[in-house]
Amino acid sequence: MISRMGWSRLAEAYAATEAPAAVYRQTLTYLRIGVAKYNNAARMGITPEGLHLSTWKIFFVGHPPLFIPWSAFGLVQEETFLWVKTYTTHISCPSGAVRFQFTSDQLRAALSTPLGAPR
Template sequence: MALLSCSLHFSIYNRPFSVASMQFLAILAFLPLLLLLPIFWCFVSVLLAKLGGWERLASKYATDVDPPNSVKSFQTGRLGYVNYSSCLRIAADDTGLHLSVWIPFRIGHPALLFPWDCVCVKSTDDGLLRSMAHLVIDEVDVRIPGKFVADRLPQSSE
């Protein structure tokens, strides 16, 4: 009869685990994830800045100047190979084109200010819902909503 009964008993050194010790072990297992997640977030953010060309543009056009009050948040754009979906802050005024990302993505992405004489509008694509302007700034392809460059610059003949 003793062979038919089976009980599951976890123990270390013949002492059963308590609920508190199991919770402690669960927290210890979860702790490295909490530490690695911010490091991974920073790594990906810096990598995207390098791949998209933001870092190259920042070496020349980084700014501490506050954008004008007409800044539009949650805009979508593209720099190089990187799509920035609803995380750009864009403004245009007489000094130039202001471009930044909102706070969770700022690591590796300083605010940029492009003077108008450095911006070349290659084309504008009128889509169904919005128009997108294809700009070239220091050999980096930039696509932003066309309303920010409309009536500011003549299109290039390329």
């Protein structure tokens, strides 16, 4: 049910096999896709071509691995509340843009590099 609020919409366009073994994957401590929260339940892998996302095996039903090219990401907005920076962008897909919110500085930097289409 949770996946229908964002992840499944992204999967329509960006479902993929698991991230390549050579890709370093890191857990996202804060991730919101649409209205669903994936705090500490999703892992990312950053490549020059785009972002690999997957969930822990326990959440695999309804959550296929995703590969989202950098070109699908919109502008990134930064918000600071108390001491925490949160980044918000939208990912384009056939059913309309999906809100994507995170706190990873590493992902933010990847979205700002020339390989990740300047934001």
